[in-house]
Amino acid sequence: MGINSLSFKNFRRRKLRSILTMLGVVIGVIALVVLVGITTGMTNYMKESTNNMMGDVTIMNSTGGGTIVAQPGSSFLSPETVDELKNMPQLYNIREELQFMTAFNQTTIYILGTSDWGQIDINGTHGVVINPAIEDMGYKIGDKITIKDQEFTVTGTFSEEAMGMGILVLDADKALPLNDNKTTSITANTRGDPEVIKDEIENNIDGITVSTKSDMTKQIEEMMGGLTLFIGGIASIALLVGVISIINIMLVNVTERTREIGVLKAIGFTSREVLVSILLESALIGFIGGLVGLIIAAIILQLVIILFGSQIGDIQLVQMLPLWLIAGVLGGATGLSILAGLYPAWRASRLNVVEALRNE
Amino acid sequence: MNDQNNVLEFKDVRKIYRMGDEEINALDGVNLNIKNGSFTSIMGPSGSGKSTLLHVAGILDMPTQGTLLLNGKDTSTLSGKEQAKFRRSEIGFVFQRFNLLPQLSTLENVLLPMIKPDPDKAKELLDKMGLNKKYKKLPNQLSGGEQQRVSIARALINNPSLILADEPTGELDSKNAEVIMSILQDLNKNEGVTIIIVTHNPLAAEFTDETIEMRDGNIIG
Numbered sequence: 001m002g003i004n005s006l007s008f009k010n011f012r013r014r015k016l017r018s019i020l021t022m023l024g025v026v027i028g029v030i031a032l033v034v035l036v037g038i039t040t041g042m043t044n045y046m047k048e049s050t051n052n053m054m055g056d057v058t059i060m061n062s063t064g065g066g067t068i069v070a071q072p073g074s075s076f077l078s079p080e081t082v083d084e085l086k087n088m089p090q091l092y093n094i095r096e097e098l099q100f101m102t103a104f105n106q107t108t109i110y111i112l113g114t115s116d117w118g119q120i121d122i123n124g125t126h127g128v129v130i131n132p133a134i135e136d137m138g139y140k141i142g143d144k145i146t147i148k149d150q151e152f153t154v155t156g157t158f159s160e161e162a163m164g165m166g167i168l169v170l171d172a173d174k175a176l177p178l179n180d181n182k183t184t185s186i187t188a189n190t191r192g193d194p195e196v197i198k199d200e201i202e203n204n205i206d207g208i209t210v211s212t213k214s215d216m217t218k219q220i221e222e223m224m225g226g227l228t229l230f231i232g233g234i235a236s237i238a239l240l241v242g243v244i245s246i247i248n249i250m251l252v253n254v255t256e257r258t259r260e261i262g263v264l265k266a267i268g269f270t271s272r273e274v275l276v277s278i279l280l281e282s283a284l285i286g287f288i289g290g291l292v293g294l295i296i297a298a299i300i301l302q303l304v305i306i307l308f309g310s311q312i313g314d315i316q317l318v319q320m321l322p323l324w325l326i327a328g329v330l331g332g333a334t335g336l337s338i339l340a341g342l343y344p345a346w347r348a349s350r351l352n353v354v355e356a357l358r359n360e
Numbered sequence: 361m362n363d364q365n366n367v368l369e370f371k372d373v374r375k376i377y378r379m380g381d382e383e384i385n386a387l388d389g390v391n392l393n394i395k396n397g398s399f400t401s402i403m404g405p406s407g408s409g410k411s412t413l414l415h416v417a418g419i420l421d422m423p424t425q426g427t428l429l430l431n432g433k434d435t436s437t438l439s440g441k442e443q444a445k446f447r448r449s450e451i452g453f454v455f456q457r458f459n460l461l462p463q464l465s466t467l468e469n470v471l472l473p474m475i476k477p478d479p480d481k482a483k484e485l486l487d488k489m490g491l492n493k494k495y496k497k498l499p500n501q502l503s504g505g506e507q508q509r510v511s512i513a514r515a516l517i518n519n520p521s522l523i524l525a526d527e528p529t530g531e532l533d534s535k536n537a538e539v540i541m542s543i544l545q546d547l548n549k550n551e552g553v554t555i556i557i558v559t560h561n562p563l564a565a566e567f568t569d570e571t572i573e574m575r576d577g578n579i580i581g
Contacts, residue, residue: 003472009463182396263459266420267514269475270441353420357455 003264003273010253021249022289025333028239028302029293030044033205033225033230033321033329041320043224050216051169055187056194058216059085059201062197062209076100076182084205088339090197092189096172102148105137110167111147113175113183117180120169124156127171131158148178242289243336250282250344261348262356272351278345279338286337290330297321363402366429367522367554368394368417373426375412375577387423390578394556396521397546399471401565402558404574410558411526413529413574417556418451418524419443433519448473452515456527458507460499460514467495470513485513489543505536512543516553525546541567 009150011018061075074083076098086242101108117126123142135157139145143154145167160167190197197210198210211219254261261274300321309315378398386409396399396416402410415421416428419435428435431450438446447453460469470482486492489509499507506529514522525544529537545567547553557568565571573581 004459006464006472013463191548259459260461262471263461265444266418266447266453268444268446268518270444272441273444318390356413357420357459 003269003277004245004280007277007284010257010281011284013233014253014325017253018285019358020234022247022285022292024086024245025239025289025337026242026293027298029290029329029333030240031126031238032232032235033294033297033325034300034304036228036325037229037297037320038241038304039175039224039228040325041301043220044322046220046224047217055095056190057091057188057189057198057201058211058219059186060184060209060211062207064119064260070130076179076184077186078095079183080292081208082183083184084154085186085188085201086202088201090191090200090352093189094291095187096176096185098172098179098182102178102180102204104147104166107166109134109168110162111178112167112169113172116171120158120314122156122158126169127155128152129156129158129169130168131160131162133162133164133309134168137166138187142253150178160200166196174248181340205244235273239333239336243286243333243340246282246337246340247343249285250278250341251347253281254278254348256343257348258351258356258359260360261351265353266357270359275345275349278348279341282337282341282344283334286334289337290333292324293333294329298332365396366393367396367398367425367431368392368556369429370416370427373416373423373428373431374414375409375416375421376424385577387416387512388561389426390577392579394522397552398544398555399567399569400556401452401512401571402556402574403560403562403565403569403571405499409577412577414524414526414556414558418453419446427496433526433570439490441496448475448523449518452512452520452523454508454511454515454523454528455523455529458504458511458531459500460507460510462499465496465498466491466510469499469510472518473514473517482517485516486510489513495580499543503536504532505539506539508532508536511544512540513516514548521554523555525555527559528557529559529561534563537561537564 019299051233059077061077085091096113097115098113100111102111114120119127121124122129127146130139130145134145139154141154141156145152145154145168152170152174158169172183195214195259196210202208203208264274265271298317298321302317305315305317305320313346370392371388373387373411374385377384377386380563387417388409390409390413392413402413404410412421414421417430419428419438422436430446433446435443435446461472464472466486467479467482470486471479472475474482483492483495486495489512491506491513494502494506494510499510502510508531512523512528523544528540528544532540542565544555544557548555548569555568557564559565572579
C-alpha cells in the first residue's frame with residue numbers, strides 16, 4: 001500500500017469536487033485545442049494544397065510582391081519574359097495563370113485564366129465558368145457572355161464567392177488576349193533542384209521573383225504561425241483559470257486532510273513523500289482533465305469538419321489535431337497542474353505532526 | 361552509560377511551548393527509563409505533559425533541551441528522513457481517535473506503513489484481532505472497538521520495538537476498552553512488545569505493570 005495509491009483514492013473520494021475542478025481544465029483544453037486545431041488544420045491544408053497544385057516553382061513579376069495570393073491588377077509578366085522562360089531548358093510543364101479585373105455590366109468582375117481546371121469544383125463542364133454573382137446577373141449555362149468585345153458561351157458554374165464580385169474562369173490561352181497577353185504568374189516543374197534553378201532564373205532574367213514550394217510553405221507557416229500563437233494565447237487564459245482553481249482546491253483538500261497528513265507522518269512517511277503524493281493528486285486532475293478535454297475537442301473538431309467541411313476544403317482530423325498538439329496540451333495541462341499543486345503540497349509537507357494530529 | 365535493556369531513556373528532557381507571551385513548560389526536566397518488554401501507563405490531569413512525553417518518545421516532537429535515547433540512539437542527531445524511518449520501523453502509534461484513513465479499507469490501512477506490502481501478514485494480524493471477516497470494510501463501517509483493533513494491527517505491521525498509545529480507550533465503552541487493553545496486555549506478555557499508554561482511565565492503567573503519575577511537566581510517582 002504505497003502513499004501514491006492514496007492520491008488516486010483521494011481523487012475519487014471527493015468526486016464532485018474533483019470533477020468540478022477538472023472541469024476548469026477541461027474547458028480550457030477544449031478552447032485551446034479547438035481554436036488552435038482549426039488554425040492548424042487550415043495551415044496544414046493550405047500547405048498540402050500548395051504542394052499539390054503548384055509546380056516546383058512559381059514565377060511572378062518582382063513588383064507583384066512574390067506573395068502567393070497575387071493581387072489582381074498588380075504587375076504582370078510581359079509576353080517577352082514568358083517567352084524567355086518558356087525557352088529555358090530547366091523548366092517544363094509550364095502553365096500560365098492570370099487574374100485581372102475588367103468592367104462588365106456596369107460593375108467590375110475578376111477574370112481568371114487557368115491551365116489547371118482540376119482545382120475548381122465545377123457544375124457542368126470546364127471552358128467558361130461563372131460564379132453565383134454573375135449568375136445573379138441573369139447568366140446560366142449555355143448563355144452567351146461578352147467580355148471585352150469577345151463572345152463566350154457559359155459552360156459551367158462554380159460556387160466561389162468573392163464578396164459579391166463576379167468571377168469568370170477561362171482557359172489561360174483564351175484569357176491572355178483579353179489582358180494584352182500579359183500573365184500574372186507562371187508555374188513550372190524543374191529539371192533538378194528547384195532552389196538551384198530558382199537562382200539561375202533570377203540571375204538571368206531581371207524583374208522577376210521565383211518562389212519554390214518550400215518558400216510558399218514557409219510563407220504560409222509564417223502567416224498562420226502568428227495567428228495560431230495569438231489564438232492559442234487567448235485560449236490559454238481559459239486553461240490558466242482552470243489551473244488556478246486547482247491551487248484553490250488543493251489548498252482546501254490539504255486543510256481538510258490536515259489530521260490525515262499528521263497520521264501519515266506519524267506512521268513513518270517523510271515530508272517528501274507527503275509532498276509527492278499531493279503533487280501526484282493535482283497532476284492527476286490536470287492529466288485526466290486534459291484527456292477528457294482532448295476527447296471532447298476532437299469530437300467538436302470532427303463536427304466542424306462534418307458541418308463546414310465543404311467550405312473549408314477537404315480537411316482531415318489529423319491535420320487539425322497533430323501529435324504535437326495532443327502531446328503539448330496533455331503535457332501542458334499536467335505540468336501546470338503540478339505547478340499549481342506545489343504550494344499546497346509544500347504546506348502539507350511542512351505541517352507540524354503534533355499540531356496536525358490535534359486538528360479536528 | 362547507555363543501558364541495552366532500555367528502549368527509551370529520557371535525560372533531563374524539557375519541552376517549552378510559547379503561547380503568545382507566555383512560556384509553557386510542558387516537560388520540565390523529565391528523567392525516565394523505559395525497559396525493554398515493559399508495559400507502562402502514564403496518568404495525570406490534562407496539561408500535565410503526558411501527551412507531550414508520548415510525542416517526544418515517538419519523535420513526533422523534539423525536546424527543547426535534554427536528550428532522548430531511542431534504542432541507544434540520540435534522537436536529536438536524526439535528520440527528518442531518519443526520524444520518519446525510525447517511526448516507521450521502530451514505533452507503532454495507537455491514537456485515541458483511531459486515525460484510520462477513511463478512504464482505505466481495513467486491510468489497506470494496515471498495509472499503509474509497509475514499504476513492501478505483505479497482505480498475508482496484515483491478514484494474520486487482523487485475524488488475531490478478531491477481524492477476519494472485515495478486510496474490505498471501510499473504517500466508517502466498523503465500530504469504535506473494531507477501528508481501534510485495526511489501528512493496533514497497523515501499529516504492529518512493521519514489528520516495532522515500541523507501541524505508543526495515546527488514550528487508546530478514550531473513545532470506547534468499558535467493554536470495548538477492556539478488549540483493547542487485553543489485546544495490548546497479550547502483546548506485551550506473549551510477544552514481548554514494549555508498550556506505553558497515556559490514559560485517564562484507572563481501569564485501563566490496571567492492565568499495565570507500572571503506572572507513572574505526572575503533574576506540571578514532571579513525574580511525581
